[in-house]
Amino acid sequence: MDQTQNRVVCLIPHYNNPQGLVRSLASFGRDEQVDVLVVDDGSTRAPVDERAAREAFVAxxxxxxxxxxxxxxxxxxxxxxxxxxEARGYELIARLDCGDTNVPDRFARQVAYLDVHPKVMLLGGAASMVDQTGTEQFVLCHPTAHAAITRAMRRNSAFIHPAVMFRSAALARTGHYPLDAPAAEDYALFWSFVLHFEVANLPDVLIHYELDPGGISLSKRQRQIKSRLALQWQHKDASAAAWLGMARSALMLALPYQLVFKLKSQLRRGKGA
Structure with missing residues:
Protein backbone atom coordinates (compact mmCIF):
# COMPACT_ATOMS: atom_id res chain seq x y z
CA MET A 1 0.00 0.00 0.00
CA ASP A 2 1.25 3.48 -0.92
CA GLN A 3 1.92 5.27 2.37
CA THR A 4 0.49 8.50 0.92
CA GLN A 5 -2.92 7.02 0.07
CA ASN A 6 -5.94 6.91 2.36
CA ARG A 7 -7.47 3.78 3.88
CA VAL A 8 -10.66 4.39 1.93
CA VAL A 9 -11.24 4.68 -1.79
CA CYS A 10 -14.61 5.51 -3.35
CA LEU A 11 -15.37 3.75 -6.63
CA ILE A 12 -17.49 5.75 -9.10
CA PRO A 13 -18.39 4.31 -12.52
CA HIS A 14 -18.98 6.91 -15.24
CA TYR A 15 -20.68 6.69 -18.61
CA ASN A 16 -21.53 9.83 -20.61
CA ASN A 17 -22.47 11.87 -17.52
CA PRO A 18 -19.73 14.42 -16.80
CA GLN A 19 -22.10 16.90 -15.14
CA GLY A 20 -23.41 14.23 -12.78
CA LEU A 21 -19.84 13.24 -11.95
CA VAL A 22 -18.89 16.81 -11.07
CA ARG A 23 -21.97 17.11 -8.86
CA SER A 24 -21.05 13.91 -7.06
CA LEU A 25 -17.41 14.88 -6.56
CA ALA A 26 -18.39 18.30 -5.21
CA SER A 27 -20.32 16.58 -2.40
CA PHE A 28 -17.22 15.09 -0.76
CA GLY A 29 -16.65 17.03 2.47
CA ARG A 30 -13.42 19.00 2.77
CA ASP A 31 -12.38 17.05 5.88
CA GLU A 32 -13.10 13.60 4.46
CA GLN A 33 -10.01 11.40 4.17
CA VAL A 34 -10.88 9.43 1.07
CA ASP A 35 -9.39 8.78 -2.34
CA VAL A 36 -11.61 8.43 -5.41
CA LEU A 37 -11.32 6.22 -8.49
CA VAL A 38 -13.51 7.16 -11.44
CA VAL A 39 -13.85 4.36 -14.00
CA ASP A 40 -15.00 5.67 -17.35
CA ASP A 41 -16.78 2.90 -19.22
CA GLY A 42 -15.78 3.90 -22.75
CA SER A 43 -17.71 7.19 -22.92
CA THR A 44 -17.71 8.76 -26.39
CA ARG A 45 -20.75 11.07 -26.51
CA ALA A 46 -19.90 12.88 -23.23
CA PRO A 47 -16.50 11.87 -21.85
CA VAL A 48 -15.12 12.78 -18.43
CA ASP A 49 -14.08 16.42 -18.01
CA GLU A 50 -11.03 15.78 -15.82
CA ARG A 51 -10.31 19.45 -15.23
CA ALA A 52 -13.83 20.20 -14.00
CA ALA A 53 -13.77 17.02 -11.91
CA ARG A 54 -10.51 17.97 -10.18
CA GLU A 55 -11.80 21.46 -9.45
CA ALA A 56 -14.93 20.02 -7.83
CA PHE A 57 -13.14 17.51 -5.60
CA VAL A 58 -11.85 19.15 -2.39
CA ALA A 59 -11.60 16.20 0.04
CA GLU A 86 -7.00 -4.42 -4.82
CA ALA A 87 -3.66 -4.10 -6.61
CA ARG A 88 -2.98 -0.95 -4.60
CA GLY A 89 -3.84 -2.36 -1.20
CA TYR A 90 -6.76 -0.19 -0.10
CA GLU A 91 -8.43 -1.40 3.09
CA LEU A 92 -11.95 -0.06 2.55
CA ILE A 93 -13.99 0.42 -0.64
CA ALA A 94 -16.99 2.74 -0.84
CA ARG A 95 -19.40 3.27 -3.71
CA LEU A 96 -21.15 6.23 -5.28
CA ASP A 97 -22.95 6.73 -8.59
CA CYS A 98 -22.76 9.75 -10.87
CA GLY A 99 -25.44 12.25 -9.91
CA ASP A 100 -25.82 11.00 -6.35
CA THR A 101 -24.28 13.06 -3.56
CA ASN A 102 -22.82 12.38 -0.12
CA VAL A 103 -23.66 13.97 3.20
CA PRO A 104 -20.50 15.88 4.22
CA ASP A 105 -19.20 13.35 6.79
CA ARG A 106 -20.49 10.14 5.22
CA PHE A 107 -17.14 8.36 4.99
CA ALA A 108 -16.01 9.34 8.49
CA ARG A 109 -19.25 7.88 9.90
CA GLN A 110 -18.81 4.59 8.09
CA VAL A 111 -15.13 4.23 8.96
CA ALA A 112 -15.85 4.96 12.63
CA TYR A 113 -18.51 2.22 12.70
CA LEU A 114 -16.30 -0.34 10.96
CA ASP A 115 -13.41 0.40 13.31
CA VAL A 116 -15.65 -0.34 16.31
CA HIS A 117 -17.20 -3.43 14.63
CA PRO A 118 -14.29 -5.33 13.04
CA LYS A 119 -16.44 -8.36 12.14
CA VAL A 120 -18.75 -6.30 9.92
CA MET A 121 -17.54 -6.60 6.33
CA LEU A 122 -20.29 -4.67 4.51
CA LEU A 123 -21.91 -1.50 5.82
CA GLY A 124 -24.71 0.45 4.18
CA GLY A 125 -26.97 3.28 5.25
CA ALA A 126 -30.13 5.21 4.53
CA ALA A 127 -30.69 7.53 1.57
CA SER A 128 -32.70 10.66 0.96
CA MET A 129 -34.46 9.99 -2.32
CA VAL A 130 -34.69 13.25 -4.26
CA ASP A 131 -36.24 14.25 -7.57
CA GLN A 132 -34.29 15.97 -10.34
CA THR A 133 -34.78 19.36 -8.68
CA GLY A 134 -33.20 18.09 -5.46
CA THR A 135 -36.49 17.95 -3.54
CA GLU A 136 -36.74 15.04 -1.12
CA GLN A 137 -39.49 12.57 -1.97
CA PHE A 138 -38.91 10.10 0.85
CA VAL A 139 -36.14 8.54 2.95
CA LEU A 140 -35.28 4.93 2.18
CA CYS A 141 -34.09 2.93 5.18
CA HIS A 142 -33.21 -0.73 5.50
CA PRO A 143 -32.81 -3.01 8.55
CA THR A 144 -29.65 -2.35 10.52
CA ALA A 145 -28.85 -5.75 12.09
CA HIS A 146 -27.56 -8.83 10.30
CA ALA A 147 -30.50 -11.17 11.01
CA ALA A 148 -33.08 -8.62 9.88
CA ILE A 149 -31.02 -7.81 6.78
CA THR A 150 -30.91 -11.51 5.85
CA ARG A 151 -34.69 -11.73 6.08
CA ALA A 152 -35.13 -8.55 4.03
CA MET A 153 -32.75 -9.81 1.33
CA ARG A 154 -35.32 -12.47 0.41
CA ARG A 155 -37.61 -9.67 -0.72
CA ASN A 156 -35.06 -7.44 -2.44
CA SER A 157 -31.65 -5.96 -1.80
CA ALA A 158 -31.36 -4.65 1.75
CA PHE A 159 -28.58 -2.25 0.81
CA ILE A 160 -28.54 0.95 -1.22
CA HIS A 161 -25.69 0.28 -3.61
CA PRO A 162 -24.13 3.77 -3.84
CA ALA A 163 -24.22 4.09 -0.03
CA VAL A 164 -22.19 1.00 0.87
CA MET A 165 -18.66 0.59 2.18
CA PHE A 166 -16.97 -2.80 2.46
CA ARG A 167 -13.64 -4.30 3.41
CA SER A 168 -11.51 -5.20 0.40
CA ALA A 169 -10.22 -8.31 2.20
CA ALA A 170 -13.71 -9.82 1.94
CA LEU A 171 -13.45 -9.95 -1.87
CA ALA A 172 -11.12 -12.95 -1.59
CA ARG A 173 -14.21 -14.87 -0.41
CA THR A 174 -17.06 -13.16 -2.25
CA GLY A 175 -15.33 -12.45 -5.54
CA HIS A 176 -16.14 -9.42 -7.66
CA TYR A 177 -19.52 -8.39 -9.06
CA PRO A 178 -21.05 -11.44 -10.80
CA LEU A 179 -21.51 -11.20 -14.55
CA ASP A 180 -24.49 -13.58 -14.64
CA ALA A 181 -26.97 -11.25 -12.87
CA PRO A 182 -27.59 -8.48 -15.44
CA ALA A 183 -28.71 -5.20 -13.84
CA ALA A 184 -28.72 -6.89 -10.39
CA GLU A 185 -24.98 -7.32 -9.92
CA ASP A 186 -25.11 -5.51 -6.58
CA TYR A 187 -27.87 -7.75 -5.19
CA ALA A 188 -25.84 -10.81 -6.17
CA LEU A 189 -22.65 -9.54 -4.54
CA PHE A 190 -24.47 -8.48 -1.37
CA TRP A 191 -25.91 -11.99 -1.04
CA SER A 192 -22.33 -13.31 -0.97
CA PHE A 193 -21.49 -10.90 1.84
CA VAL A 194 -24.62 -11.86 3.80
CA LEU A 195 -23.88 -15.58 3.50
CA HIS A 196 -20.20 -15.40 4.44
CA PHE A 197 -19.86 -12.43 6.80
CA GLU A 198 -21.56 -10.15 9.28
CA VAL A 199 -23.19 -7.12 7.63
CA ALA A 200 -24.98 -3.99 8.87
CA ASN A 201 -26.68 -0.76 7.87
CA LEU A 202 -26.44 2.59 9.58
CA PRO A 203 -29.81 4.26 10.27
CA ASP A 204 -28.27 7.57 9.17
CA VAL A 205 -28.88 9.17 5.78
CA LEU A 206 -25.54 8.91 4.00
CA ILE A 207 -26.40 9.97 0.46
CA HIS A 208 -28.92 11.86 -1.63
CA TYR A 209 -30.09 9.47 -4.34
CA GLU A 210 -31.46 11.04 -7.50
CA LEU A 211 -34.69 9.45 -8.74
CA ASP A 212 -35.47 9.47 -12.43
CA PRO A 213 -38.72 7.64 -13.21
CA GLY A 214 -38.02 7.87 -16.94
CA GLY A 215 -34.37 6.93 -16.69
CA ILE A 216 -34.55 3.13 -16.75
CA SER A 217 -35.41 1.45 -20.03
CA LEU A 218 -38.11 -1.20 -20.15
CA SER A 219 -35.64 -3.81 -21.35
CA LYS A 220 -33.17 -3.09 -18.54
CA ARG A 221 -35.91 -3.12 -15.92
CA GLN A 222 -37.11 -6.50 -17.15
CA ARG A 223 -33.55 -7.87 -17.07
CA GLN A 224 -33.14 -6.54 -13.54
CA ILE A 225 -36.33 -8.15 -12.23
CA LYS A 226 -35.57 -11.46 -13.97
CA SER A 227 -32.10 -11.44 -12.40
CA ARG A 228 -33.65 -10.63 -9.02
CA LEU A 229 -36.08 -13.51 -9.37
CA ALA A 230 -33.25 -15.91 -10.21
CA LEU A 231 -31.33 -14.78 -7.12
CA GLN A 232 -34.41 -15.03 -4.93
CA TRP A 233 -34.98 -18.59 -6.18
CA GLN A 234 -31.33 -19.47 -5.59
CA HIS A 235 -31.43 -18.22 -1.99
CA LYS A 236 -34.99 -19.20 -1.08
CA ASP A 237 -35.92 -21.06 2.08
CA ALA A 238 -39.24 -22.20 3.51
CA SER A 239 -40.12 -18.78 4.92
CA ALA A 240 -43.12 -16.78 3.79
CA ALA A 241 -40.78 -13.86 3.11
CA ALA A 242 -38.92 -15.83 0.44
CA TRP A 243 -42.08 -16.78 -1.46
CA LEU A 244 -43.68 -13.37 -1.05
CA GLY A 245 -40.50 -11.79 -2.39
CA MET A 246 -40.64 -13.89 -5.54
CA ALA A 247 -44.35 -13.18 -5.98
CA ARG A 248 -43.68 -9.47 -5.64
CA SER A 249 -40.95 -9.59 -8.28
CA ALA A 250 -43.20 -11.47 -10.66
CA LEU A 251 -45.90 -8.85 -10.19
CA MET A 252 -43.38 -6.07 -10.84
CA LEU A 253 -42.71 -7.52 -14.28
CA ALA A 254 -46.32 -6.84 -15.22
CA LEU A 255 -46.57 -3.27 -13.90
CA PRO A 256 -45.32 -0.10 -15.67
CA TYR A 257 -42.29 1.42 -13.94
CA GLN A 258 -43.88 4.87 -13.71
CA LEU A 259 -46.82 3.39 -11.78
CA VAL A 260 -44.52 1.48 -9.44
CA PHE A 261 -42.45 4.62 -8.87
CA LYS A 262 -45.54 6.66 -8.02
CA LEU A 263 -46.96 4.04 -5.65
CA LYS A 264 -43.64 3.56 -3.84
CA SER A 265 -43.20 7.30 -3.38
CA GLN A 266 -46.72 7.71 -1.96
CA LEU A 267 -46.37 4.75 0.40
CA ARG A 268 -42.99 5.82 1.73
CA ARG A 269 -44.06 9.43 2.21
CA GLY A 270 -47.02 8.12 4.14
CA LYS A 271 -44.79 6.04 6.41
CA GLY A 272 -42.61 9.05 7.14
CA ALA A 273 -45.54 11.34 7.94
Whole structure:
Protein backbone atom coordinates (compact mmCIF):
# COMPACT_ATOMS: atom_id res chain seq x y z
CA MET A 1 0.00 0.00 0.00
CA ASP A 2 1.25 3.48 -0.92
CA GLN A 3 1.92 5.27 2.37
CA THR A 4 0.49 8.50 0.92
CA GLN A 5 -2.92 7.02 0.07
CA ASN A 6 -5.94 6.91 2.36
CA ARG A 7 -7.47 3.78 3.88
CA VAL A 8 -10.66 4.39 1.93
CA VAL A 9 -11.24 4.68 -1.79
CA CYS A 10 -14.61 5.51 -3.35
CA LEU A 11 -15.37 3.75 -6.63
CA ILE A 12 -17.49 5.75 -9.10
CA PRO A 13 -18.39 4.31 -12.52
CA HIS A 14 -18.98 6.91 -15.24
CA TYR A 15 -20.68 6.69 -18.61
CA ASN A 16 -21.53 9.83 -20.61
CA ASN A 17 -22.47 11.87 -17.52
CA PRO A 18 -19.73 14.42 -16.80
CA GLN A 19 -22.10 16.90 -15.14
CA GLY A 20 -23.41 14.23 -12.78
CA LEU A 21 -19.84 13.24 -11.95
CA VAL A 22 -18.89 16.81 -11.07
CA ARG A 23 -21.97 17.11 -8.86
CA SER A 24 -21.05 13.91 -7.06
CA LEU A 25 -17.41 14.88 -6.56
CA ALA A 26 -18.39 18.30 -5.21
CA SER A 27 -20.32 16.58 -2.40
CA PHE A 28 -17.22 15.09 -0.76
CA GLY A 29 -16.65 17.03 2.47
CA ARG A 30 -13.42 19.00 2.77
CA ASP A 31 -12.38 17.05 5.88
CA GLU A 32 -13.10 13.60 4.46
CA GLN A 33 -10.01 11.40 4.17
CA VAL A 34 -10.88 9.43 1.07
CA ASP A 35 -9.39 8.78 -2.34
CA VAL A 36 -11.61 8.43 -5.41
CA LEU A 37 -11.32 6.22 -8.49
CA VAL A 38 -13.51 7.16 -11.44
CA VAL A 39 -13.85 4.36 -14.00
CA ASP A 40 -15.00 5.67 -17.35
CA ASP A 41 -16.78 2.90 -19.22
CA GLY A 42 -15.78 3.90 -22.75
CA SER A 43 -17.71 7.19 -22.92
CA THR A 44 -17.71 8.76 -26.39
CA ARG A 45 -20.75 11.07 -26.51
CA ALA A 46 -19.90 12.88 -23.23
CA PRO A 47 -16.50 11.87 -21.85
CA VAL A 48 -15.12 12.78 -18.43
CA ASP A 49 -14.08 16.42 -18.01
CA GLU A 50 -11.03 15.78 -15.82
CA ARG A 51 -10.31 19.45 -15.23
CA ALA A 52 -13.83 20.20 -14.00
CA ALA A 53 -13.77 17.02 -11.91
CA ARG A 54 -10.51 17.97 -10.18
CA GLU A 55 -11.80 21.46 -9.45
CA ALA A 56 -14.93 20.02 -7.83
CA PHE A 57 -13.14 17.51 -5.60
CA VAL A 58 -11.85 19.15 -2.39
CA ALA A 59 -11.60 16.20 0.04
CA UNK A 60 -8.33 15.15 1.68
CA UNK A 61 -7.38 12.60 -0.92
CA UNK A 62 -6.36 11.78 -4.48
CA UNK A 63 -8.70 11.70 -7.47
CA UNK A 64 -7.72 9.21 -10.16
CA UNK A 65 -9.22 8.09 -13.46
CA UNK A 66 -9.29 4.73 -15.19
CA UNK A 67 -10.40 4.96 -18.84
CA UNK A 68 -11.68 1.72 -20.35
CA UNK A 69 -11.21 1.39 -24.14
CA UNK A 70 -14.82 0.45 -24.87
CA UNK A 71 -18.22 0.33 -23.22
CA UNK A 72 -18.92 -3.10 -21.73
CA UNK A 73 -21.47 -2.32 -19.01
CA UNK A 74 -21.40 -1.35 -15.36
CA UNK A 75 -20.46 -4.82 -14.08
CA UNK A 76 -17.24 -4.78 -16.09
CA UNK A 77 -16.51 -1.16 -15.11
CA UNK A 78 -16.97 -1.94 -11.42
CA UNK A 79 -14.83 -5.06 -11.61
CA UNK A 80 -12.08 -3.20 -13.45
CA UNK A 81 -12.15 -0.68 -10.63
CA UNK A 82 -12.02 -3.41 -7.96
CA UNK A 83 -8.99 -5.01 -9.61
CA UNK A 84 -7.23 -1.63 -9.73
CA UNK A 85 -8.08 -0.99 -6.07
CA GLU A 86 -7.00 -4.42 -4.82
CA ALA A 87 -3.66 -4.10 -6.61
CA ARG A 88 -2.98 -0.95 -4.60
CA GLY A 89 -3.84 -2.36 -1.20
CA TYR A 90 -6.76 -0.19 -0.10
CA GLU A 91 -8.43 -1.40 3.09
CA LEU A 92 -11.95 -0.06 2.55
CA ILE A 93 -13.99 0.42 -0.64
CA ALA A 94 -16.99 2.74 -0.84
CA ARG A 95 -19.40 3.27 -3.71
CA LEU A 96 -21.15 6.23 -5.28
CA ASP A 97 -22.95 6.73 -8.59
CA CYS A 98 -22.76 9.75 -10.87
CA GLY A 99 -25.44 12.25 -9.91
CA ASP A 100 -25.82 11.00 -6.35
CA THR A 101 -24.28 13.06 -3.56
CA ASN A 102 -22.82 12.38 -0.12
CA VAL A 103 -23.66 13.97 3.20
CA PRO A 104 -20.50 15.88 4.22
CA ASP A 105 -19.20 13.35 6.79
CA ARG A 106 -20.49 10.14 5.22
CA PHE A 107 -17.14 8.36 4.99
CA ALA A 108 -16.01 9.34 8.49
CA ARG A 109 -19.25 7.88 9.90
CA GLN A 110 -18.81 4.59 8.09
CA VAL A 111 -15.13 4.23 8.96
CA ALA A 112 -15.85 4.96 12.63
CA TYR A 113 -18.51 2.22 12.70
CA LEU A 114 -16.30 -0.34 10.96
CA ASP A 115 -13.41 0.40 13.31
CA VAL A 116 -15.65 -0.34 16.31
CA HIS A 117 -17.20 -3.43 14.63
CA PRO A 118 -14.29 -5.33 13.04
CA LYS A 119 -16.44 -8.36 12.14
CA VAL A 120 -18.75 -6.30 9.92
CA MET A 121 -17.54 -6.60 6.33
CA LEU A 122 -20.29 -4.67 4.51
CA LEU A 123 -21.91 -1.50 5.82
CA GLY A 124 -24.71 0.45 4.18
CA GLY A 125 -26.97 3.28 5.25
CA ALA A 126 -30.13 5.21 4.53
CA ALA A 127 -30.69 7.53 1.57
CA SER A 128 -32.70 10.66 0.96
CA MET A 129 -34.46 9.99 -2.32
CA VAL A 130 -34.69 13.25 -4.26
CA ASP A 131 -36.24 14.25 -7.57
CA GLN A 132 -34.29 15.97 -10.34
CA THR A 133 -34.78 19.36 -8.68
CA GLY A 134 -33.20 18.09 -5.46
CA THR A 135 -36.49 17.95 -3.54
CA GLU A 136 -36.74 15.04 -1.12
CA GLN A 137 -39.49 12.57 -1.97
CA PHE A 138 -38.91 10.10 0.85
CA VAL A 139 -36.14 8.54 2.95
CA LEU A 140 -35.28 4.93 2.18
CA CYS A 141 -34.09 2.93 5.18
CA HIS A 142 -33.21 -0.73 5.50
CA PRO A 143 -32.81 -3.01 8.55
CA THR A 144 -29.65 -2.35 10.52
CA ALA A 145 -28.85 -5.75 12.09
CA HIS A 146 -27.56 -8.83 10.30
CA ALA A 147 -30.50 -11.17 11.01
CA ALA A 148 -33.08 -8.62 9.88
CA ILE A 149 -31.02 -7.81 6.78
CA THR A 150 -30.91 -11.51 5.85
CA ARG A 151 -34.69 -11.73 6.08
CA ALA A 152 -35.13 -8.55 4.03
CA MET A 153 -32.75 -9.81 1.33
CA ARG A 154 -35.32 -12.47 0.41
CA ARG A 155 -37.61 -9.67 -0.72
CA ASN A 156 -35.06 -7.44 -2.44
CA SER A 157 -31.65 -5.96 -1.80
CA ALA A 158 -31.36 -4.65 1.75
CA PHE A 159 -28.58 -2.25 0.81
CA ILE A 160 -28.54 0.95 -1.22
CA HIS A 161 -25.69 0.28 -3.61
CA PRO A 162 -24.13 3.77 -3.84
CA ALA A 163 -24.22 4.09 -0.03
CA VAL A 164 -22.19 1.00 0.87
CA MET A 165 -18.66 0.59 2.18
CA PHE A 166 -16.97 -2.80 2.46
CA ARG A 167 -13.64 -4.30 3.41
CA SER A 168 -11.51 -5.20 0.40
CA ALA A 169 -10.22 -8.31 2.20
CA ALA A 170 -13.71 -9.82 1.94
CA LEU A 171 -13.45 -9.95 -1.87
CA ALA A 172 -11.12 -12.95 -1.59
CA ARG A 173 -14.21 -14.87 -0.41
CA THR A 174 -17.06 -13.16 -2.25
CA GLY A 175 -15.33 -12.45 -5.54
CA HIS A 176 -16.14 -9.42 -7.66
CA TYR A 177 -19.52 -8.39 -9.06
CA PRO A 178 -21.05 -11.44 -10.80
CA LEU A 179 -21.51 -11.20 -14.55
CA ASP A 180 -24.49 -13.58 -14.64
CA ALA A 181 -26.97 -11.25 -12.87
CA PRO A 182 -27.59 -8.48 -15.44
CA ALA A 183 -28.71 -5.20 -13.84
CA ALA A 184 -28.72 -6.89 -10.39
CA GLU A 185 -24.98 -7.32 -9.92
CA ASP A 186 -25.11 -5.51 -6.58
CA TYR A 187 -27.87 -7.75 -5.19
CA ALA A 188 -25.84 -10.81 -6.17
CA LEU A 189 -22.65 -9.54 -4.54
CA PHE A 190 -24.47 -8.48 -1.37
CA TRP A 191 -25.91 -11.99 -1.04
CA SER A 192 -22.33 -13.31 -0.97
CA PHE A 193 -21.49 -10.90 1.84
CA VAL A 194 -24.62 -11.86 3.80
CA LEU A 195 -23.88 -15.58 3.50
CA HIS A 196 -20.20 -15.40 4.44
CA PHE A 197 -19.86 -12.43 6.80
CA GLU A 198 -21.56 -10.15 9.28
CA VAL A 199 -23.19 -7.12 7.63
CA ALA A 200 -24.98 -3.99 8.87
CA ASN A 201 -26.68 -0.76 7.87
CA LEU A 202 -26.44 2.59 9.58
CA PRO A 203 -29.81 4.26 10.27
CA ASP A 204 -28.27 7.57 9.17
CA VAL A 205 -28.88 9.17 5.78
CA LEU A 206 -25.54 8.91 4.00
CA ILE A 207 -26.40 9.97 0.46
CA HIS A 208 -28.92 11.86 -1.63
CA TYR A 209 -30.09 9.47 -4.34
CA GLU A 210 -31.46 11.04 -7.50
CA LEU A 211 -34.69 9.45 -8.74
CA ASP A 212 -35.47 9.47 -12.43
CA PRO A 213 -38.72 7.64 -13.21
CA GLY A 214 -38.02 7.87 -16.94
CA GLY A 215 -34.37 6.93 -16.69
CA ILE A 216 -34.55 3.13 -16.75
CA SER A 217 -35.41 1.45 -20.03
CA LEU A 218 -38.11 -1.20 -20.15
CA SER A 219 -35.64 -3.81 -21.35
CA LYS A 220 -33.17 -3.09 -18.54
CA ARG A 221 -35.91 -3.12 -15.92
CA GLN A 222 -37.11 -6.50 -17.15
CA ARG A 223 -33.55 -7.87 -17.07
CA GLN A 224 -33.14 -6.54 -13.54
CA ILE A 225 -36.33 -8.15 -12.23
CA LYS A 226 -35.57 -11.46 -13.97
CA SER A 227 -32.10 -11.44 -12.40
CA ARG A 228 -33.65 -10.63 -9.02
CA LEU A 229 -36.08 -13.51 -9.37
CA ALA A 230 -33.25 -15.91 -10.21
CA LEU A 231 -31.33 -14.78 -7.12
CA GLN A 232 -34.41 -15.03 -4.93
CA TRP A 233 -34.98 -18.59 -6.18
CA GLN A 234 -31.33 -19.47 -5.59
CA HIS A 235 -31.43 -18.22 -1.99
CA LYS A 236 -34.99 -19.20 -1.08
CA ASP A 237 -35.92 -21.06 2.08
CA ALA A 238 -39.24 -22.20 3.51
CA SER A 239 -40.12 -18.78 4.92
CA ALA A 240 -43.12 -16.78 3.79
CA ALA A 241 -40.78 -13.86 3.11
CA ALA A 242 -38.92 -15.83 0.44
CA TRP A 243 -42.08 -16.78 -1.46
CA LEU A 244 -43.68 -13.37 -1.05
CA GLY A 245 -40.50 -11.79 -2.39
CA MET A 246 -40.64 -13.89 -5.54
CA ALA A 247 -44.35 -13.18 -5.98
CA ARG A 248 -43.68 -9.47 -5.64
CA SER A 249 -40.95 -9.59 -8.28
CA ALA A 250 -43.20 -11.47 -10.66
CA LEU A 251 -45.90 -8.85 -10.19
CA MET A 252 -43.38 -6.07 -10.84
CA LEU A 253 -42.71 -7.52 -14.28
CA ALA A 254 -46.32 -6.84 -15.22
CA LEU A 255 -46.57 -3.27 -13.90
CA PRO A 256 -45.32 -0.10 -15.67
CA TYR A 257 -42.29 1.42 -13.94
CA GLN A 258 -43.88 4.87 -13.71
CA LEU A 259 -46.82 3.39 -11.78
CA VAL A 260 -44.52 1.48 -9.44
CA PHE A 261 -42.45 4.62 -8.87
CA LYS A 262 -45.54 6.66 -8.02
CA LEU A 263 -46.96 4.04 -5.65
CA LYS A 264 -43.64 3.56 -3.84
CA SER A 265 -43.20 7.30 -3.38
CA GLN A 266 -46.72 7.71 -1.96
CA LEU A 267 -46.37 4.75 0.40
CA ARG A 268 -42.99 5.82 1.73
CA ARG A 269 -44.06 9.43 2.21
CA GLY A 270 -47.02 8.12 4.14
CA LYS A 271 -44.79 6.04 6.41
CA GLY A 272 -42.61 9.05 7.14
CA ALA A 273 -45.54 11.34 7.94
Missing amino acids: QGALRFLHLPQNRGIEHALNSGLSWI
